[in-house]
Amino acid sequence: MTDLPRKAVARTARLAALPLGYAGRSAIGLGKRIGGAPAEVVMTELQQRTAEQLFKTLGELKGGAMKFGQAMSIFEAALPEELAAPYREQLTRLQDSAPPMPTITVRQILAEELGAEADRLSDLDAEPAAAASIGQVHRARWDGEEVAVKVQYPGAGDALRNDLKQLARVARGLGPVFPGIDVKPLVTELQERAEEELDYRLEAEAQRVFAAEYAGDPAIVVPEVRAGTEKVLVSSWLDSPASLAQVIREGTQAERDHYGERFVRFLFGAPARTGMLHADPHPGNFRLVPEPDGSPGRLGVLDYGAVARFEERALPASLGSLIRIACMDDYDSLVTALRDEGFIREKINVDAEKLRSYLGPFVEPASTPEFTFSRAWMQDQFKRVNDPKGDAYSVMLRLNLPPSYLLIHRTWVGGVGVLSQLGATVPFRQVLTESLPGFAG
Known part of the structure; x- marks a missing residue:
């Protein structure tokens, strides 16, 4: 059948069973409805059981399975409320936690990776x-300084590759769990970046650049790197009580607005300062660093394994120009500009009025001095573009996303998803004016 180790075969079987499990529960639900159970009761039970199985499996398997789950958790705000409510607890749980590996295993990896420098570690x-998709973090001391030690799970590379390969095969079957979200391209993009994220030396290199640029910044904190090998990363300890996930769950409006603005300013501002885009915007990577009196303070940013590097050391100016033209409501010019940038392929015709119907609501946050993101707003957008009878749907099918924009697009959509979960009111237009080349003209 296969030459994969027994554990890998078991992982593959569990992933393959996910869409089958959904189908089986759907059949049981249909039987209950025929038997007289109210449709809404059956559907709620079905969704709860599906969420529990799906995200419990993804969390326990770690690797690519958990990475996929964390990526999907960003889009929770886009799901219709009747679907999102049963999933929310399971989804957001993946943003902060995963089952740990034994301490003895951690110590063995540290000895192998750090060699003589392992003696600089104490009080582990x-x-x-x-804990995250391919590694977990332990508190320790490095030459007496408090540090965070990230250790990659044994066999994480094989698990990540095999999980993503299997998820690619079953992506279509997971569609009913995430209505309105195209799962397959997301898995493909995760596959393409897997090797880079497995090498902590590359992450250390990126984090050093971010830490140097944001040293002493009044809004953003980036831990400094103390050591980095292929499977171990040692960084200064970030004293933070919680992540953005806590603000999403129970934050005040003032906290939502405060941290939401810092989040979006980092997302758009970092490329011009570092030449890189932090491309993993799930809430667990953004930590709260309150002021001494407990009031909202700086935002700590972790995990630099997924970054987009720009030769021009900034986001593409063409992107800012396209958004500016859309905000001017000049959709005839926008059709031409999109074609020039490769968003509309040769011989494909896109009607300007239908393009306005598709893009208009998306550019709304950039068209006003302040914009309040919300789950309701994001749900409306997903519902609108996935309505086969609407103009937005037909335009969406005609547009092309050039490869150079893939990671930027995923990161921005994920960032908007986080802002919508937060329900934050932010000066989005001002941030774009200050940070996005080409937007101000």
């Missing part, structure tokens, strides 16, 4: 402070 906490 047995319990991980955080």
Whole structure:
């Protein structure tokens, strides 16, 4: 059947069973409805059980499975409320946690990776402070300084590759779990960046650049790198009580607005300062650093394994120009500009009025001094563009996303998803004017 190790075969089987499990529960739900159970009760039960199985499986498997789950958790705000409500707890749980590996395994990896420098580590906490898709973080000391030690799970590389390969195969079957979201391109993009994220040396290199640029910044904190090998990354400890996930769950409006603005300013401002875009915007990577009196303070930013590097050390000016033209409501010119940039292929015709119907609501945040993002707004956009009878749907099918924009697009959509979960009111137009080349003209 396969030459994969037994554990890999078991992982593959569990992933393959996800769409089958949904189909089976759907059949049971249909049977209950025929038997007289109210449709809304059956659907709620079906969604809850599906969420529990899906995200419990993804979280326990770690690797590409959990990475996929974390990526999907960003889009929770886009799901219709009747679907999102049962999933929300399971989705957001993936943003902050995963089952840990044994301490003895952690110590073995540290000895192998750090060699003689392992002696510089002391007071390693047995319990991980955080865990993610391919590694977990422990609190320790490095030459007496408090540090965060990120250790990659044994076999993480093979698990990541195999999980993403299997998820690519079953992506179509996961469609009913995420209505309105095209899962397959997301998995493909995760596959393309897997090798880079597995090498912590590349992450250390990127984090050093961000840390140097944001040293002493009044709004953003980036931990400094102390050591980096292929499978171990040692950074200064960031004293933070929680992540953006907590603000999403229970934050005041003032906290939502405060951290939402810092989040969006970092997302758009970092490329001009570092030449890189932080491309993993799920809430667990953004930590709260309150002021001494407990009031909202700086935003700590973690995890530089996924970054987009720009030769021009900035986001493409053409992107800012396209958004500016759309905000001017000049959709005839926008059709021409999109064609010049490769968003509309040769011999493909796009009607300017239908393009306005598609893009108009998306550029609304950039058209006003302040904009309040919300789940309702994002749900409306997903519902609108996925209505086969609407103009937006037909235009969406005609547009092309050039390869150079793929990671930017995913990051921006993810960032908007986080802002919508936060329900934050932010000066979005001002941020674009200050940070996005080409937007101000």
